[in-house]
Amino acid sequence: MSERNEEVLALVRELIGKYPTVNSTQLYDKAMRVHPFLHGDGLRTFHARYVLPVRRAQAAAEGRPRAPRRKKTKPESLSPASTAAGTSAAAPAGRAARIEIERLRVREVLLRFARELAAADSRADIIAMLSGIDGFVDDIMTPPSGG
Secondary structure, rough: OOOHHHHHHHHHHHHHHHHOOOOOHHHHHHHHHHHHHHHEEEEEEEHHHHHHHHHHHHHHHHHOOOOOOOOOOOHHHOHHHHHHHOOHHHHHHHHHHHHHHHHHHHHHHHHHHHHHHHHHHHHHHEEEEEEEEHHHHHHHHOOOOOO
16 A cells, blocks of 8 residues: 555645545545545545545544444354254245345345446436336346245
């Protein structure tokens, strides 16, 4: 990871100090106007390198502790213990797993919809994309062919 530019970091600190609700996209746009070399890094890198450290330092100065990280858990039906045959909880666990898989499938369709909507460059592109919304509805309503 390359070094942080102190001028950009100072600019981000100043803007966050003046406008606490400013978002990373707005900060990135402003920083790009002043420092065009940032264009190669992209918004995610800019956020991680400049915005996040400032926001974390600000939270620490205000005495707000970081939220503890949550452990990732596997759905119960996918764990090796629940795959044993003959358990009385196998039927509800299997149903819960199917519901979770269906939820993840619908979530993926909705995220694809959001990505395509966000990628639209003009109002005409947005209208063209929304005119094909039936395809997304079909993807949501059609059960997966895998089983």
